[in-house]
Amino acid sequence: MNSNNQTKKIRSVMWIGNGIALIAVLVAIAASWLLYGQTLTLLTENLRERLQTISITEAANIDAKDLAALQVEGDWQKPEWARVVNSLHRAKYGNKNVVFMYIFRKTKADPTQMEFMGDADSLNPYANTDNNPNNNVDVNGDGKIEPDGPDKLQWPGQPYSEAVDLPEAYAAYNGPLTVKDLYTDAYGTVLTGYSPIKDENGNTVAVLGTDIKADDFFTVTRQTLYPFLIFIAFLICIISILAVTLVYMWRRRAKELTKMDELKDEFLSVATHQLRAPITAIRGSAANILEGTYGAIPEYLTQPLSVINESSRLMANSVEDYLNISRIEQGRMKYEKSTFDIVTVVQKIVSSLAPTAEAKKLALSSVGEEKINVYADVGKVNQIITNLVDNAIKYTNTGNITVSVERKGTMARVVVSDTGVGISNKDIGILFEKFVRTRNANKVNTTGSGLGLYVAKMLTLGNSGNIWIESGGVGKGSRFIVELPVSQGASPTA
Numbered sequence: 081m082n083s084n085n086q087t088k089k090i091r092s093v094m095w096i097g098n099g100i101a102l103i104a105v106l107v108a109i110a111a112s113w114l115l116y117g118q119t120l121t122l123l124t125e126n127l128r129e130r131l132q133t134i135s136i137t138e139a140a141n142i143d144a145k146d147l148a149a150l151q152v153e154g155d156w157q158k159p160e161w162a163r164v165v166n167s168l169h170r171a172k173y174g175n176k177n178v179v180f181m182y183i184f185r186k187t188k189a190d191p192t193q194m195e196f197m198g199d200a201d202s203l204n205p206y207a208n209t210d211n212n213p214n215n216n217v218d219v220n221g222d223g224k225i226e227p228d229g230p231d232k233l234q235w236p237g238q239p240y241s242e243a244v245d246l247p248e249a250y251a252a253y254n255g256p257l258t259v260k261d262l263y264t265d266a267y268g269t270v271l272t273g274y275s276p277i278k279d280e281n282g283n284t285v286a287v288l289g290t291d292i293k294a295d296d297f298f299t300v301t302r303q304t305l306y307p308f309l310i311f312i313a314f315l316i317c318i319i320s321i322l323a324v325t326l327v328y329m330w331r332r333r334a335k336e337l338t339k340m341d342e343l344k345d346e347f348l349s350v351a352t353h354q355l356r357a358p359i360t361a362i363r364g365s366a367a368n369i370l371e372g373t374y375g376a377i378p379e380y381l382t383q384p385l386s387v388i389n390e391s392s393r394l395m396a397n398s399v400e401d402y403l404n405i406s407r408i409e410q411g412r413m414k415y416e417k418s419t420f421d422i423v424t425v426v427q428k429i430v431s432s433l434a435p436t437a438e439a440k441k442l443a444l445s446s447v448g449e450e451k452i453n454v455y456a457d458v459g460k461v462n463q464i465i466t467n468l469v470d471n472a473i474k475y476t477n478t479g480n481i482t483v484s485v486e487r488k489g490t491m492a493r494v495v496v497s498d499t500g501v502g503i504s505n506k507d508i509g510i511l512f513e514k515f516v517r518t519r520n521a522n523k524v525n526t527t528g529s530g531l532g533l534y535v536a537k538m539l540t541l542g543n544s545g546n547i548w549i550e551s552g553g554v555g556k557g558s559r560f561i562v563e564l565p566v567s568q569g570a571s572p573t574a
Contacts, residue, residue: 104319112312128258131292135275138171139288144279150236168200177293184240185286194243196234205235252287268295363392404535415457419567422454422492423485437473448485452492453567456543464536468496468560476500491563503551512537
């Protein structure tokens with residue numbers, strides 16, 4: 081694998097690594113947030129269950145007959161009041177974080193309205209308003225007495241006007257429940273639960289309300305969860321540091337490979353240019369000697385001179401392939417497109433390669449329409465088709481080679497068919513890659529570089545064309561198909 085491919089793969093790995101690192105960080109953050117939310121939800125449900133247990137238990141301890149005796153404000157002096165309030169007082173202070181426990185019911189005059197029947201701190205409903213500091217009751221435990229605020233005490237029949245905005249207060253007549261959302265008031269963050277108080281016949285006569293403070297509960301929750309969140313944050317930092325380090329290493333490696341690739345291309349370009357001139361001179365001189373330009377040559381020199389001529393031709397083709405690859409990969413390949421007759425080009429190629437085919441006793445012919453004008457670089461097209469026909473001759477030992485030309489819609493199709501070694505389905509997919517030769521090709525011809533088809537493909541694509549291979553399999557010949565765009569009405573130049 082060359083450095084250019086390595087660079088591309090390193091860059092791909094870099095972006096994949098960046099993506100994985102980013103996904104890992106996002107997953108860690110999302111998991112932490114989800115876990116925190118799930119934990120709070122679970123613990124809130126546990127708090128609801130505890131609140132309902134307290135409310136239901138205390139509601140069962142309240143005697144409906146005592147409540148029936150409490151109808152007006154003055155009834156707070158009755159023993160029934162003392163029993164109800166004392167029971168609420170024990171329940172409130174016997175359960176940690178309960179900040180308010182009270183009883184209310186629907187008024188007889190208007191069932192849509194509610195009235196208080198007492199609360200856990202109102203043994204004397206006037207304790208905070210009788211100007212006697214010794215009687216003060218600090219209901220919310222904040223060290224201040226606020227008789228019109230959180231320290232307001234209740235008496236039988238006191239209007240509970242806020243209940244109109246609390247649908248759960250009315251729904252509690254049908255069974256115990258807790259409000260959907262926590263709320264914040266003078267006590268802090270509070271959750272309210274309700275439980276019906278029933279008479280001996282099972283009828284709801286009042287509702288017990290309980291407010292439980294959630295601040296301490298959530299403080300414990302956070303104290304439990306924070307170490308885990310800190311660990312997650314630490315893990316995210318480690319992942320981020322690793323990601324940044326890997327990105328830096330990948331980028332540095334990519335730069336090194338890019339530099340190496342540039343040096344390789346520069347060396348290849350210089351080297352091939354330096355080789356081109358002497359190889360051309362050797363080939364031309366050998367051809368001139370064989371043709372008798374310098375006079376008759378002895379018979380015994382014909383064979384070695386032919387070898388020199390053919391070898392220099394192959395070397396010149398290889399140098400040209402390397403030059404083309406260098407231009408293509410550096411983006412310096414230029415295409416001088418014009419309109420020309422592809423049929424004429426094919427016929428000239430077939431004529432020029434006919435002697436080579438005859439030397440192997442192969443029949444080489446061309447068939448096609450009279451004229452098909454295409455718009456492409458004539459030199460590049462000549463190189464593409466020459467390469468394909470030359471390959472067909474190399475890898476065909478017996479039979480024939482046919483080059484056909486026909487029009488297919490907006491494309492001119494050139495098909496080089498042979499009766500040669502054929503290609504397996506497995507090899508068809510890789511044959512247009514650099515330095516690739518099939519096993520059968522190596523058995524028949526050992527001089528190929530594996531570059532010709534790659535160059536042909538790139539030149540075809542550069543001319544807005546397509547190229548592909550068809551074969552029935554090993555030993556069944558091959559068809560190399562090239563499609564080039566038909567010229568739209570211009571006159572041919574060749």
